[in-house]
Amino acid sequence: MVLVASVDVLAGPDVGYLALFSLGPAFACVTGSVRRAVLVGAVAFVLCVNVAWYDTLLTTRRAVVALAAVVGATAAALAAAVRRRHERELADVRSVAEAAQRVLLRPVPRTAGRMRVAVSYTSAAAEARIGGDLYEVVPAAAGGARVIVGDVQGKGLDAVETAALVLGAFREAAPDEQYLDAVGRRLERALNRRLDGEEFVTAVLAEVDADHTVTLLNYGHPAPLLIGADGTVRLAEPDVAAPPLGLASLGPAGPEAHTVDLRPGDQMLLYTDGVAEARNSRGEFYPLVDRAFLLDHEDPERALEALRQDLVSHAGGPSNDDAAMLLLRYRDEPDGPSQ
Missing domain, CATH: 3.60.40.10 (PPM-type phosphatase domain)
Incomplete structure (x- = not known):
């Protein structure tokens, strides 16, 4: 995300790198906890807002779409993290239960x-x-x-x-x-x-x-x-x-x-x-x-x-x-x- 911000600032507002900020929470969807997913999404949102303001694009359709993409990717990362945590907890419960049943x-x-x-x-x-x-x-x-x-x-x-x-x-x-x-x-x-x-x-x-x-x-x-x-x-x-x-x-x-x-x-x-x-x-x-x-x-x-x-x-x-x-x-x- 820092790289995207740097490239956007150097390239100017005409190139349009804002939507790439959603890559941060998208990668957080692959690995990481619920807290990490929220943190990465918040950082991506703040960076996207600041770069859009710097490019004087904050009220344009391009900026709105980019921010929506960041929010959507963050929501997906959060849902994936919650599901992984639930699956880990469920696997632990089942392993304990099945071990007890094997003893029985x-x-x-x-x-x-x-x-x-x-x-x-x-x-x-x-x-x-x-x-x-x-x-x-x-x-x-x-x-x-x-x-x-x-x-x-x-x-x-x-x-x-x-x-x-x-x-x-x-x-x-x-x-x-x-x-x-x-x-x-x-x-x-x-x-x-x-x-x-x-x-x-x-x-x-x-x-x-x-x-x-x-x-x-x-x-x-x-x-x-x-x-x-x-x-x-x-x-x-x-x-x-x-x-x-x-x-x-x-x-x-x-x-x-x-x-x-x-x-x-x-x-x-x-x-x-x-x-x-x-x-x-x-x-x-x-x-x-x-x-x-x-x-x-x-x-x-x-x-x-x-x-x-x-x-x-x-x-x-x-x-x-x-x-x-x-x-x-x-x-x-x-x-x-x-x-």
Whole structure:
């Protein structure tokens, strides 16, 4: 800006360098803080006024246009600086929130009895709206395992706190209780001490036996997807719908256990509503059943990643809701304790 002022004074009023004073705030738009953007814009405005007065052009159209350009460039620089500050603050909040959620959702065993296990978790993209999606695999007696996949109502740190409560209660109850429904009652009691009003948690509890049987308790959650080794696909829907966890005090009956049989090569996908309810630009839900063939890869983790990438492609980018998936694949023979 000093260079523009010097050149204008030396060249005289006929050349018309006044509009170039807007270059100052224009460059401030690229880098710099809000204070710097305002300061550079003010300096450019003062210089432009003084040079226009020196050239006896202060009341002319040329000077008015130049001053308007300086004001416009300053406003753009100010808006860009505010947006950069907001994005930095948002990135900091999201990094802290996601770090807390990673601590909460610790790595699960890669094998559990005759099951190979893979997990995928995609955080929501909408600001810092971390959700309460949760999952866990706890080795059980006789080479089996107990599994939970759930979704807390709401978003933010309150949802994460509730998810931590559910996971803590599950990790404590799953190895000790003899029956799966007793684990569910422990979760219900823990939530009743925490939740108020109509807050709730949808969840699926699964007990994987040492043989080929999986027992399911569905608390108002999307039904697991069963993919047979022969390519058949179906949903493991309960005979009777049950309410989510946290609503037992309102009187509805809890879920009834139902079992499914898995053979070598069969798979079970447990997921949250961020998968089932992901929409594309036309408002169409993600066709999970039709896309189940993506899980054919021999590596469960790569299979799950292929499905996740397809989900992101369907939504046209990261979803506004968290999406958690847990894949269980039945193997021919166990190879020792869970890892």
